[in-house]
Amino acid sequence: xxxxxxLKSPMDWVETEGPHRKIVMSSRVRFxxxxxxxxxPGWAKKAERQRVLEVIRPAVExxxxxxxxxxxxxxxxxxxxxxVLVERHLISREHAAKNVGSGVVINDLGxxxxxxNEEDHLRMQALKSGLQLKEVFNVLDKVDTELEEHLEYAFSxxxxxxxxxxxxxxxxxxxxxxxxxxxxxxxxxxxxxxxxVSKLGLAVRGLYGxxxxxxxxxxxxxxxxxxxxxxxxxxxxxxxxVLQLIEHEENARLSLLEKKPRLVYDQVGRAYGILTNARTxxxxxxxxxxxxxxxxxxxxxxxxxxxxxxxxxxxxxxxxHVQKTANRKLTAEERDAVRADMIRERLKNLExxxxxxxxxxxxxxxxxx
Amino acid sequence: xxxxxxxxxxxxxxxxxxxxxxxxxxxxCAACAKAKGVQEAAGFSIGDLLAGFGPxxxxxxxxxxxxxxxxxxxxxxxxxxxxxxxxAECWETFADGLSQLLxxxxxxxxxxxxxxxxxxxxxxxxxxxxxxxxxxxxxxxxEQYEAAAAIRDQIRSLExxxxxxxxxx
Numbered sequence: 001x002x003x004x005x006x007l008k009s010p011m012d013w014v015e016t017e018g019p020h021r022k023i024v025m026s027s028r029v030r031f032x033x034x035x036x037x038x039x040x041p042g043w044a045k046k047a048e049r050q051r052v053l054e055v056i057r058p059a060v061e062x063x064x065x066x067x068x069x070x071x072x073x074x075x076x077x078x079x080x081x082x083x084v085l086v087e088r089h090l091i092s093r094e095h096a097a098k099n100v101g102s103g104v105v106i107n108d109l110g111x112x113x114x115x116x117n118e119e120d121h122l123r124m125q126a127l128k129s130g131l132q133l134k135e136v137f138n139v140l141d142k143v144d145t146e147l148e149e150h151l152e153y154a155f156s157x158x159x160x161x162x163x164x165x166x167x168x169x170x171x172x173x174x175x176x177x178x179x180x181x182x183x184x185x186x187x188x189x190x191x192x193x194x195x196x197v198s199k200l201g202l203a204v205r206g207l208y209g210x211x212x213x214x215x216x217x218x219x220x221x222x223x224x225x226x227x228x229x230x231x232x233x234x235x236x237x238x239x240x241x242v243l244q245l246i247e248h249e250e251n252a253r254l255s256l257l258e259k260k261p262r263l264v265y266d267q268v269g270r271a272y273g274i275l276t277n278a279r280t281x282x283x284x285x286x287x288x289x290x291x292x293x294x295x296x297x298x299x300x301x302x303x304x305x306x307x308x309x310x311x312x313x314x315x316x317x318x319x320x321h322v323q324k325t326a327n328r329k330l331t332a333e334e335r336d337a338v339r340a341d342m343i344r345e346r347l348k349n350l351e352x353x354x355x356x357x358x359x360x361x362x363x364x365x366x367x368x369x
Numbered sequence: 370x371x372x373x374x375x376x377x378x379x380x381x382x383x384x385x386x387x388x389x390x391x392x393x394x395x396x397x398c399a400a401c402a403k404a405k406g407v408q409e410a411a412g413f414s415i416g417d418l419l420a421g422f423g424p425x426x427x428x429x430x431x432x433x434x435x436x437x438x439x440x441x442x443x444x445x446x447x448x449x450x451x452x453x454x455x456x457a458e459c460w461e462t463f464a465d466g467l468s469q470l471l472x473x474x475x476x477x478x479x480x481x482x483x484x485x486x487x488x489x490x491x492x493x494x495x496x497x498x499x500x501x502x503x504x505x506x507x508x509x510x511x512e513q514y515e516a517a518a519a520i521r522d523q524i525r526s527l528e529x530x531x532x533x534x535x536x537x538x
Contacts, residue, residue: 034457036457037457038456039440039441039455039456040453040454040455040456040457042451042453042455043441043443043451043453043454043455043456044441119453144483148485148486148487149487152487153485154456154457155484155485155492156460156480156492157480157484157492157493157495157496158479158480158496159460159471159478159479159480160480160482160483161480161483162454162457162460163454164453164454165452165453165454166452166454166467166470166471166474167474169460169480170475170480170481171480171482171483173482201476225474225475225476226475227471227474227475227476227477227478227479227480228475228476228477228478228479228480228481229476229481229482230481230482231482231483
């Protein structure tokens with residue numbers, strides 16, 4: 001399929017329900033692998049990178065998982081299309097900067113993606129909706145085992161899979177979950193939680209920006225180390241921590257609703273009001289407001305199907321997506337206008353938030369049902 | 370505030386990361402941040418930067434800047450600059466002092482995970498034989514002859530396995 005067909009088809013992990021989707025937006029696992037006998041991409045000359053690409057690309061394309069896939073070399077992709085792939089988390093920002101000698105193969109559902117000649121010869125990832133770290137790992141493990149029949153990996157029994165950067169050597173695995181944690185952000189517990197999680201050797205990052213205050217209250221939590229621990233143990237550890245975070249987030253939301261219902265209804269109501277009426281909106285504002293409506297869904301103020309709309313809009317509101325929809329080059333100002341129009345259009349049938357007993361007590365805490 | 374990497378341009382990107390309870394702060398200019406892939410939300414960690422920092426990081430100093438990888442031509446100085454190896458052979462070439470760096474970065478300096486099946490048989494067994502041989506030497510030096518005999522038998526059975534595997538393939 002060509003790039004436009006691929007980008008037009010729906011994003012499977014967004015559309016399908018996964019376990020704990022209310023809080024865990026997606027689970028992702030990636031492996032870094034290199035081919036024996038070739039210099040790593042960052043050091044190899046162009047001719048060698050091209051040879052590696054010619055060896056790897058057909059091996060990836062013939063995988064049963066890639067029976068229907070989008071495959072391209074990076075020099076054949078327009079800058080805007082690369083950026084759209086970045087915003088969908090299908091390629092890294094670093095990879096988007098690559099040209100001749102690098103490539104990408106993605107299955108039609110957008111759930112398995114293989115970057116060729118990024119920092120390592122192979123960076124493959126699998127992605128699923130909700131909390132499904134083990135399932136995602138199994139998918140990628142199978143892809144990796146199949147590839148191994150056609151490619152000889154650089155591997156040392158003592159150090160494991162050899163990678164360009166010492167931070168990835170060993171399993172070459174990075175497993176991560178994308179969490180939506182507005183309850184803990186609003187109740188100001190998030191920094192404590194981040195510190196606690198960091199002590200367990202896991203990294204917490206904001207998804208859409210550096211620093212810990214993540215845009216849209218989205219946080220990405222992942223393993224920090226790749227050497228000295230089995231993949232299954234890393235996944236188990238991460239899974240346990242994520243389950244605990246889910247519980248904390250649920251508690252934070254319940255206690256907010258109990259103690260400060262007016263605050264919750266006010267914030268969600270304002271977000272609804274702005275999203276459905278604004279005529280210009282930058283992506284940062286959009287993400288934060290979409291996050292609030294998403295939380296509104298989770299506490300029963302909107303029908304549950306609205307959550308998927310929010311997750312779609314999370315991606316469609318990103319700059320390159322807005323540009324791609326408009327199908328022409330836009331200034332930042334025009335982009336904000338197109339974004340606001342797009343969001344208003346998508347939400348035109350969204351009913352006002354349901355507020356329980358909102359009028360019963362004008363000053364003090366409202367009772368929740 | 371100047372960039373921590375080039376020490377020339379004004380730092381505009383300020384990163385804080387908490388690793389194992391310790392706080393790391395890094396200030397970067399836009400160019401160095403881009404070169405280090407800081408904009409990339411996934412897969413970036415300060416560990417990546419530290420690895421490229423050379424002397425200022427916890428990385429042990431091995432004073433052999435002229436050391437050159439016979440396979441890809443990367444020198445120790447290149448590695449210090451880039452924080453990335455040039456090829457799989459580099460891991461052997463620059464092995465000195467690496468284990469300290471790896472222990473500081475990871476849980477240990479020893480792989481415990483998946484083994485590619487085509488490598489599994491020979492590689493894992495021969496590695497185990499190497500380990501056991503070292504243990505055997507220790508046991509003999511310590512005059513623990515019973516233990517030594519047991520280790521020797523283990524080595525023999527592994528060697529036999531290795532041979533069988535090789536005739537099979």
